[in-house]
Amino acid sequence: MSNPILSASGLVKTFRSGDRRIEVLRGVDLEIAPGESISIRGESGSGKSTLLHLLAGLDVPDAGALAWEGVADTGAKRRAAFLGIVFQSFYLIPELDVLQNVLMARRILGAPGAADRARAADLLKRVGLAERMEHLPAQLSGGERQRVAVARALMNSPRLILADEPTGNLDEQTGAAVIELLLGLCRETGTTLVLVTHNAEHAAKCARRLLLHNGRFA
Amino acid sequence: MPWYLYLAFKQLFPTGRRFPFFTVISAVSVALGVALLIVVLGVMGGFGYQIREMITDTEGEIQIKAQGSISHYREAVKKIETVPGVAGATPYAAGVLMVQYQNKPAFPQMRGLDLGSINRVVSLDRFVRLGSLDALDDDSVILSGGLADALGVRLGAVVDIYTPLMLSRKDSEVILPRTAKVVGILEIGHQQLDSSTLYCTLRMAQDLYGLNEDVHGINVRVKPGEKEDAVVSRINEILPAEVRAFSWRDSFADFLWVLQLEKNMMMFVLLFVVLVAAFLTMSLLLVLVLKKTREIGVLGALGASRRQIALCFCLQGVGVGVVGTGAGLALGFTVLHFRNDLVRAITHVTGGQELLARFYQFSELPEHLENRDLALIVVAALVLSTLAGIIPAILASRLKPVEALRSE
Ligand SMILES: Nc1ncnc2c1ncn2[C@@H]1O[C@H](COP(=O)(O)OP(=O)(O)OP(=O)(O)O)[C@@H](O)[C@H]1O
Numbered sequence: 159m160s161n162p163i164l165s166a167s168g169l170v171k172t173f174r175s176g177d178r179r180i181e182v183l184r185g186v187d188l189e190i191a192p193g194e195s196i197s198i199r200g201e202s203g204s205g206k207s208t209l210l211h212l213l214a215g216l217d218v219p220d221a222g223a224l225a226w227e228g229v230a231d232t233g234a235k236r237r238a239a240f241l242g243i244v245f246q247s248f249y250l251i252p253e254l255d256v257l258q259n260v261l262m263a264r265r266i267l268g269a270p271g272a273a274d275r276a277r278a279a280d281l282l283k284r285v286g287l288a289e290r291m292e293h294l295p296a297q298l299s300g301g302e303r304q305r306v307a308v309a310r311a312l313m314n315s316p317r318l319i320l321a322d323e324p325t326g327n328l329d330e331q332t333g334a335a336v337i338e339l340l341l342g343l344c345r346e347t348g349t350t351l352v353l354v355t356h357n358a359e360h361a362a363k364c365a366r367r368l369l370l371h372n373g374r375f376a
Numbered sequence: 377m378p379w380y381l382y383l384a385f386k387q388l389f390p391t392g393r394r395f396p397f398f399t400v401i402s403a404v405s406v407a408l409g410v411a412l413l414i415v416v417l418g419v420m421g422g423f424g425y426q427i428r429e430m431i432t433d434t435e436g437e438i439q440i441k442a443q444g445s446i447s448h449y450r451e452a453v454k455k456i457e458t459v460p461g462v463a464g465a466t467p468y469a470a471g472v473l474m475v476q477y478q479n480k481p482a483f484p485q486m487r488g489l490d491l492g493s494i495n496r497v498v499s500l501d502r503f504v505r506l507g508s509l510d511a512l513d514d515d516s517v518i519l520s521g522g523l524a525d526a527l528g529v530r531l532g533a534v535v536d537i538y539t540p541l542m543l544s545r546k547d548s549e550v551i552l553p554r555t556a557k558v559v560g561i562l563e564i565g566h567q568q569l570d571s572s573t574l575y576c577t578l579r580m581a582q583d584l585y586g587l588n589e590d591v592h593g594i595n596v597r598v599k600p601g602e603k604e605d606a607v608v609s610r611i612n613e614i615l616p617a618e619v620r621a622f623s624w625r626d627s628f629a630d631f632l633w634v635l636q637l638e639k640n641m642m643m644f645v646l647l648f649v650v651l652v653a654a655f656l657t658m659s660l661l662l663v664l665v666l667k668k669t670r671e672i673g674v675l676g677a678l679g680a681s682r683r684q685i686a687l688c689f690c691l692q693g694v695g696v697g698v699v700g701t702g703a704g705l706a707l708g709f710t711v712l713h714f715r716n717d718l719v720r721a722i723t724h725v726t727g728g729q730e731l732l733a734r735f736y737q738f739s740e741l742p743e744h745l746e747n748r749d750l751a752l753i754v755v756a757a758l759v760l761s762t763l764a765g766i767i768p769a770i771l772a773s774r775l776k777p778v779e780a781l782r783s784e
């Protein structure tokens with residue numbers, strides 16, 4: 159496997175609450191090739207979200223090494239262009255309309271231009287929200303909001319998308335539609351996808367399927 | 377526009393919401409504090425300003441006095457008028473008299489005016505309510521409005537004037553009262569001056585006080601733009617040691633000092649109002665930060681730096697400060713503009729318009745806001761609001777994205 163998008167080795171994460179130590183991750187190794195789609199399953203509390211946060215550079219491991227495209231820098235500046243994240247809850251900014259929420263990802267890199275606006279509008283069209291661009295998040299349904307979050311994650315043409323149970327708050331049908339959309343867009347744009355999910359059906363749609371158990375990949 | 381500025385603006389003024397709760401409440405509280413400061417300091421500054429106006433309108437900016445009386449005043453006036461910065465000088469005589477009209481006595485302050493030079497120093501004409509200053513001669517007087525009312529004198533009446541010299545004469549010679557025709561009624565707008573003053577020619581005043589060719593003092597008008605204190609010291613250089621010049625500021629130093637002290641105290645106390653407003657802004661911003669914890673996490677996940685997140689919230693404090701100060705300035709100046717209507721409305725309900733005038737010496741509420749005070753108010757409001765934004769901003773930037781995302 160040459161030039162991995164992401165490589166992690168020996169990731170260890172332990173939480174301390176009072177005098178109890180919770181060893182969540184006990185040495186996770188992961189190498190992701192460009193364009194791959196990977197699903198991660200595991201029972202509740204097995205450390206899937208924790209792992210995703212480490213991979214996203216949002217949290218630091220107690221031990222182990224992480225590199226994006228061979229570079230160990232996982233700081234905020236690099237993250238904005240390299241990574242798109244979709245969460246279980248949609249976390250849109252309530253004061254901004256749908257278009258501006260998508261553009262927010264671009265704004266953090268620098269002031270958006272006309273081309274960026276067009277791209278945001280195009281992405282919204284592709285997630286089926288062309289008519290709702292001027293609506294506020296509060297005026298959308300849960301599935302629609304998650305589609306906005308998907309568009310936002312894709313806005314900066316990231317190399318990698320990390321999705322943490324993106325269907326967790328959606329009904330079965332809507333959830334399936336969002337997963338189809340996410341997988342379709344990633345395949346189309348050649349974006350690498352890591353999908354954390356409880357749903358075996360959704361996981362099965364990914365090319366590589368991993369199971370987190372006892373702090374390691376089984 | 378950097379994203380944090382954009383988002384700060386959008387959070388203060390969200391699209392499609394006419395009443396952004398946080399912005400309105402906190403901006404209103406800042407605005408009330410600013411308006412209060414402007415109104416109170418404006419009116420208090422007005423008292424000082426009004427007193428200055430009153431003194432300089434009636435006596436010029438500089439008064440020259442001696443231990444007793446000033447002799448050879450004509451040369452003195454001529455010499456003073458050659459001093460650079462002096463626009464004009466006029467001698468005067470002053471003292472207490474007794475005036476009687478139809479058996480009603482009064483004891484006014486007398487001011488003897490040199491008609492030849494008075495106009496170079498003060499334009500009394502504009503205060504003449506009835507009659508005219510031109511009609512004044514050595515056998516006539518002008519009375520202040522309050523004195524005329526007290527005596528029941530109308531224009532053209534003849535009053536008897538008794539000089540204090542009557543008391544000092546030890547021999548048996550009786551000095552008869554002098555009769556004078558009232559040719560004018562004068563009102564300056566200051567309670568104390570208007571209540572009991574009699575204006576006459578310098579000649580008459582000199583006769584009444586037995587001054588012969590002496591005067592009690594000289595009033596000096598300073599050219600516009602000249603520094604009063606500089607002119608005072610220049611005049612003192614050419615005057616003999618027993619005759620001294622004082623600026624109006626020196627003459628009323630105690631009063632002005634008390635006024636300044638009161639103003640500073642008021643400013644100090646009222647700044648707490650703005651401080652409380654800043655605390656309100658801060659607590660509302662803190663609530664906002666807590667409410668937005670997960671969005672802050674998302675911003676972090678999207679690649680926002682801590683510094684930028686801090687700026688985003690700090691700018692909201694600044695925004696509240698700017699909007700609140702702007703509204704406060706508008707409100708404050710509006711109230712100042714309509715202050716007399718407000719006072720009239722209040723005294724109409726509670727009574728006591730007369731009392732107010734007597735107590736404060738002015739018939740109208742004055743107003744004068746110094747630029748220094750205005751700048752201080754604006755800067756204080758902006759600085760406090762910015763500080764109010766800093767603590768929530770630090771709290772927001774301290775949130776680790778993971779913890780922010782985990783919070784429920
Ligand atoms: N900040 C923390 N302090 C203490 N314990 C933590 C912390 N964060 C996570 N944990 C613990 O780590 C374990 C893994 O949590 P994590 O959220 O990664 O699980 P998960 O696999 O995503 O579960 P789920 O499927 O329910 O989302 C849990 O037992 C959790 O209690």
Ligand SMILES: [Mg+2]
Nearest residue numbers: 206207208322
């Ligand atoms: Mg989880």
